Amino acid sequence: MSALAAEKGAINLSQGFPDFPPDARLLARASTAILTGNNQYSPMTGLPMLRDAIVQLVERHYGRIVSSQDEITVTSGASEAIFDAIAALIRDGDEVVLFDPAYDLYEPAVTLAGGVCKRVTLTAPDFRPDWQAFASLLTDQTRLVIINTPHNPTGSCWQAADLESLWQAIASRDIYVLSDEVYEFIHFGESAVSVHKHAGLSTRSLVVSSFGKSFHLTGWKVGYIIAPAELTVELRKVHQFVSFCTATPLQQALAEHLLALPDASDELGGFTNKSAMY
Ligand SMILES: Cc1ncc(COP(=O)(O)O)c(C=O)c1O
Numbered sequence: 001m002s003a004l005a006a007e008k009g010a011i012n013l014s015q016g017f018p019d020f021p022p023d024a025r026l027l028a029r030a031s032t033a034i035l036t037g038n039n040q041y042s043p044m045t046g047l048p049m050l051r052d053a054i055v056q057l058v059e060r061h062y063g064r065i066v067s068s069q070d071e072i073t074v075t076s077g078a079s080e081a082i083f084d085a086i087a088a089l090i091r092d093g094d095e096v097v098l099f100d101p102a103y104d105l106y107e108p109a110v111t112l113a114g115g116v117c118k119r120v121t122l123t124a125p126d127f128r129p130d131w132q133a134f135a136s137l138l139t140d141q142t143r144l145v146i147i148n149t150p151h152n153p154t155g156s157c158w159q160a161a162d163l164e165s166l167w168q169a170i171a172s173r174d175i176y177v178l179s180d181e182v183y184e185f186i187h188f189g190e191s192a193v194s195v196h197k198h199a200g201l202s203t204r205s206l207v208v209s210s211f212g213k214s215f216h217l218t219g220w221k222v223g224y225i226i227a228p229a230e231l232t233v234e235l236r237k238v239h240q241f242v243s244f245c246t247a248t249p250l251q252q253a254l255a256e257h258l259l260a261l262p263d264a265s266d267e268l269g270g271f272t273n274k275s276a277m278y
Pocket residue numbers: 015016076077078079080103148152180182209210211212213218221222223
């Protein structure tokens with residue numbers, strides 16, 4: 001689709017990557033990290049310094065305190081985190097609820113794990129869910145709900161009432177939530193509400209973020225997943241054999257950047273003013 005969009009000069013809604021440069025200070029840190037010898041495997045769960053920086057980032061933006069050691073895993077992009085979580089949680093015949101249109105990775109990962117997708121259609125103009133339709137899909141086989149807000153491709157941002165409706169529907173059931181929040185710092189107008197801010201949902205959720213999206217470096221493929229310790233143990237069993245770890249100098253650069261300039265993340269949402277994209 002990207003090749004076709006380039007050929008036809010069309011607006012490309014298939015792959016989300018910016019066409020403006022990342023922060024030059026971050027690029028310099030990556031270059032230095034390579035030249036100063038940070039080129040071997042990192043720990044399987046991610047560089048401790050980067051996990052500490054993620055703790056601070058999550059506290060700064062969502063007021064949630066997570067454990068660097070037990071709840072954060074750095075992955076090769078959000079894609080790997082999503083795959084790891086699905087592979088860890090889904091077994092033959094488990095049902096997974098998706099909201100259509102859904103990011104293209106979810107269904108193949110569920111199918112590969114032996115699961116079955118159930119779908120709720122998001123409709124214009126706001127592309128927020130019909131929670132009655134959602135509740136009617138839940139069965140004793142439902143194991144996981146995958147949500148994505150801010151949403152690719154519609155850009156819709158769910159609000160606190162949506163997360164509360166989701167929680168009310170699943171609270172008494174044995175269901176987990178995979179919350180794909182890779183566009184957490186990219187919104188046009190109203191921002192989304194994060195699962196990190198919902199007391200109930202956050203105990204049941206695996207929340208996925210992408211430094212590639214947030215810092216406009218999609219080619220770096222550094223992401224992370226935050227989940228309760230008992231779920232983190234399971235997804236790390238998959239992560240260990242899918243990638244083991246992601247590029248060490250890039251982790252090093254991101255960690256140094258976040259720790260040295262904690263307020264740099266406050267400006268990420270303002271990128272639309274500078275964007276040549278729209
Ligand atoms: C909704 C959504 N989730 C996950 C990803 C993958 O992110 P990453 O490049 O960090 O693997 C993308 C990339 O386009 C996306 O749009």
